[in-house]
Amino acid sequence: SQELEQSPQSLIVQEGKNLTINCTSSKTLYGLYWYKQKYGEGLIFLMMLQKGGEEKSHEKITAKLDEKKQQSSLHITASQPSHAGIYLCGAPPPLGQNFVFGPGTRLSVLP
Amino acid sequence: NAGVTQTPKFRVLKTGQSMTLLCAQDMNHEYMYWYRQDPGMGLRLIHYSVGEGTTAKGEVPDGYNVSRLKKQNFLLGLESAAPSQTSVYFCASSYSTVQPQHFGDGTRLSIL
Numbered sequence: 061s062q063e064l065e066q067s068p069q070s071l072i073v074q075e076g077k078n079l080t081i082n083c084t085s086s087k088t089l090y091g092l093y094w095y096k097q098k099y100g101e102g103l104i105f106l107m108m109l110q111k112g113g114e115e116k117s118h119e120k121i122t123a124k125l126d127e128k129k130q131q132s133s134l135h136i137t138a139s140q141p142s143h144a145g146i147y148l149c150g151a152p153p154p155l156g157q158n159f160v161f162g163p164g165t166r167l168s169v170l171p
Numbered sequence: 172n173a174g175v176t177q178t179p180k181f182r183v184l185k186t187g188q189s190m191t192l193l194c195a196q197d198m199n200h201e202y203m204y205w206y207r208q209d210p211g212m213g214l215r216l217i218h219y220s221v222g223e224g225t226t227a228k229g230e231v232p233d234g235y236n237v238s239r240l241k242k243q244n245f246l247l248g249l250e251s252a253a254p255s256q257t258s259v260y261f262c263a264s265s266y267s268t269v270q271p272q273h274f275g276d277g278t279r280l281s282i283l
Contacts, residue, residue: 093271102175102261102274148214152269158229159204159272161214 063087064149064162072168073139081134081165083149090152092132094123097146097164106134106147136167144169173197177262177275184252184282192247192278194262202265203245204229204272205237207258214261220245252282 065084073079083092091110095103107116109125109132116123120137136143149162178193196203205217216229220239234256236248245264249256259279263272 091269095274100277102276103263103272105271105273108271150272158216158219159268163211163213 063156063160064151066147066149066162066165068165069163070166070168072170075140075169075171076138079136079139079167081147081167083132083134083162085130085151087130089125089129089132090154092123092125092129093150093152094132094134095148095150095161097148099145103148139167139169141169141171143167175262175264175273175275177260177278179278180276181279182281184249184280186252186254186282188252189248189250190252191249192260192262192280194245194247194264194275195243196245196262196264196273197243198264198273199242200264200266200273201242202267202272203239204263204265205235205245205247206261206263207231208261208277209258217247217260254282256280257282 067082093108094106096106097103107123112127112129114125122135125132146164146166148164151160175196201222204219206214208214215231217235218229218232218237220226223242226237238246259277261277262275265272
């Protein structure tokens, strides 16, 4: 069973638009990590959230973890072509025996 | 600061051939991991190591072996390559299980 689900599976937006990607778990998370993968490259760590209600921002990307620690959202403001890629959420044990990754959300930003 | 370095970046093998993928990290991390990434399957853990001289099986270990003789290196071996092992392989490292993992750029492996 998929322990972390992401929605949407893929997203195409016009440059300048805002967007949100969601990551959901059926169990309480003990941390939630967001990564970005450019096509054909490795994963780049973006942000880590640990506390319920926590929110972190870096440049135009904001990530939040809900109070129940079962859902996280990643919001991009005024998207740019450089934001294109695959966004993955991940969670450390004990959600799984080892670190668990979501299936990813593929983002395309049209100039 | 190189971070996590994987070699080679690309490789094509014939069924039955063997090869070793190399991973090196310069961050003094205790934990190292090997993943494979396939379309529709996401990232799946093959093997991991919690320190020099230790290895453990992940989600999909069959057909692979690993070794961690030195803290900075984690090797992934395919003894007899099969077409089902065609994939992109990623190595990662971290200080602990709850710290972010740092990834290499991947090795694209095709088995014909």
